[in-house]
Amino acid sequence: MPNGLNTSLSDAQPLEYNExxxxxxxxELAGSDGTPxxxxxxxxxxxxxxxxxxxxPRQIRQLHDEISGEGLGFHEIMERAKDMFNLW
Incomplete structure (x- = not known):
């Protein structure tokens, strides 16, 4: 793996909500066209x-696989994730 990074999500810690x-x-954070x-x-x-x-972690991996190479911006990724996992 590049730079010795382990990309396995099996050791991932649960995400904690932070307001x-x-x-x-x-x-502004995403850039003018939304794509960094x-x-x-x-x-x-x-x-x-x-x-x-x-x-x-499973959903994160699915989202990453779904959007990889698509060149999506923040809002597009957010909408795709919501659609994929039936959120909101």
């Missing part, structure tokens, strides 16, 4: 969405 959102407007320029930023957006929606 604190990052400072700033979501569009690099993979690390996109992964951060997906992690934030998983935390907000309280997804379990």
């Amino acid at each position: 604190d959102m990052p400072d700033g407007d979501l569009d 320029a690099n993979n690390q930023a996109q992964n951060k957006q997906t992690d934030d969405i998983a935390r907000i929606l309280r997804l379990n």
